[in-house]
Amino acid sequence: MTRQEFIKALTLLGISIPFTNLFANDKPSQKSTFTGNVLIVGAGAAGLSAGYLLKQKGIDFKIIEATNQPGGRMKVNHTFTDFPIPLGAEWITSDNIQFGQLVDTRKVLEKIKTTGYTQNDEYYVWHHGKLLRSTLDTLNYQKFIGSSWLSFFETFIVPSIYDHISYQEPVKSIDYTNDEIVVVSDKDRYTTDRIILTVPLSILQNKEIQLTPALPKEKAKVIENTAVWPGFKAFFEFEEKFYPSFVDYIIQPEIDGQVSLYDAAWGQASNRHILGLFSVGKPAKTYGSLNDSEFKNQALKEFDKIFDGQASRTYLKHITQNWSNEPFIKGAYISDYSAPKNVAQLQTPVDNKLYFAGDAYTNGYDWGNVHNAIHSATQSVNKILFN
Ligand SMILES: Cc1cc2nc3c(=O)[nH]c(=O)nc-3n(C[C@H](O)[C@H](O)[C@H](O)COP(=O)(O)OP(=O)(O)OC[C@H]3O[C@@H](n4cnc5c(N)ncnc54)[C@H](O)[C@@H]3O)c2cc1C
Structure with missing residues (x-):
C-alpha cells in the first residue's frame, strides 16, 4: 500500500x-x-x-x-517581490502546526505568522481543456505570512x-x-x-x-x-489578478507527478499579483528542459488557454527554480507513490x-x-x- x-x-x-x-x-x-x-x-x-x-x-x-x-x-528569494518567495518548501503541510519537536510552538507563533485556506478560497481543476470548480483538498495547509x-x-x-x-x-x-x-x-x-x-x-x-x-x-x-521526482517552480508577476487561489492540473496517470498554479501572494501583505507554478515529476522534467525564454512562452501559452488570454496580455516578469539542476540536490523529493x-x-x-x-x-x-x-x-x- x-x-x-x-x-x-x-x-x-x-x-x-x-x-x-x-x-x-x-x-x-x-x-x-x-x-x-x-x-x-x-x-x-x-x-x-x-x-x-x-x-x-x-x-x-x-x-x-x-x-x-x-x-x-527551503531556499527563498527576497528580491522578486515585496514578500519572501519560497523557491522550495512553501506550505506547512499539516493542520496542526508543530514546531514542538525543536522549540515551543507557541513562542514560534508569536514571531512567525501563518494563515490557512478557507472554504471561500476558489479551487479549480484543469481537466481536458476545462476549468472545473472543485473542493480544495489542501484545505488543511498553512502558509507563512511574510x-x-x-x-x-x-x-x-x-x-x-x-x-x-x-x-x-x-x-x-x-x-x-x-x-x-x-x-x-x-x-x-x-x-x-x-x-x-x-x-x-x-x-x-x-x-x-x-x-x-x-x-x-x-x-x-x-x-x-x-524514484526521486524532478522538481521545478516558477513565479510570474502580472498587472492584474485573473486567477483563483488554486488550480491543479489533472495529471494521468497520477504517478507521473503534479502541476499546481496558485495565488502566491495569497495571505501576504502585498498588492502585487504573483502566480506560482509548482511542478514535480514528468511535467517538472519537461519545464526544466526548456531554456528561460522557451519556458516563459510555454507557460504563458498554458495560462492563456486556462484564463482566456489574460496571462500574456498582463505579463510583467518571472523567475524559475529548477531543483533537478541544483548540483547538491538533483531533484524535488521521492515520489508520493x-x-x-x-x-x-x-x-x-x-x-x-x-x-x-x-x-x-x-x-x-x-x-x-x-x-x-x-x-x-x-x-x-x-x-x-x-x-
Ligand atoms: C519544489 C519543491 C516544493 C516543496 N514544497 C514543500 C512544501 O510546500 N512544504 C514542505 O514541507 N516541504 C516542501 N518541499 C520539501 C522540502 O523542501 C524538503 O522535504 C525538505 O526541505 C528536505 O530537507 P532535508 O534536510 O531532508 O534535505 P535538503 O534540504 O535537501 O538538505 C540537504 C543538504 O545536504 C547538502 N548536501 C548535498 N550533498 C552534500 C555533500 N556531498 N556534502 C555536504 N552537503 C551536501 C545540500 O546542499 C543540502 O543543503 C518541497 C520541495 C521542493 C523541491
Missing part, C-alpha cells in the same frame, strides 16, 4: 491522522550514555534539526554543508549552532570500516564516532559520496529503486555508525516535507543517543 492509498483508506474510514502521533517514538526524558562525537552531512531542515538536538544534549558535533548557506530545499520555513530555522535554530557549521565543503567520502569513521571533504579530513547523512536521496543514487564499505545490498537496492516499507528501509542505520535523516529517510509513515525531515532527524538523534 502506498502512502497515498494508506491516507485515502484512512480518510474513507473517517480516521484522520493526528500529526502528534508521528512523534510517538521519541524518548526525551531518557538519559543517554553516548559520549562520542557526531558529524552531520548537510545543513537542510534535517541537518540543522539534528545539530540543534545534539546541542541540547551537550553532544560534540559538526555540520558540513556543500553550499554557502543553510536551508537546502516569512518562510527558512525564516523559522534562521530565527530559532541556526543562531545556537552557527559555530558548528562549515559551508562550501562538499563531503566526498566516508570510510566507516573501523570504529573511528573517516570523512573526507574537498577541504579537510575528519574523524568521528557517528555520521548522520542528510543529503538528498539523489545524491546517494548518483554516488556523489563514496562509502567504504559499500552499503548492504538490500539498502543499496532500495536507494537505487526509489513510493512504498512505505521501502522508505522505512532508507532510514535504517548501518553498523550503528551511519545514520540517515531527511525527508526521504523516514519511518515510512510519511515523507517529502519539512515536518518529516525534522522528525526523521529527531529519530536518528534518538537512535544514536539511546541505542
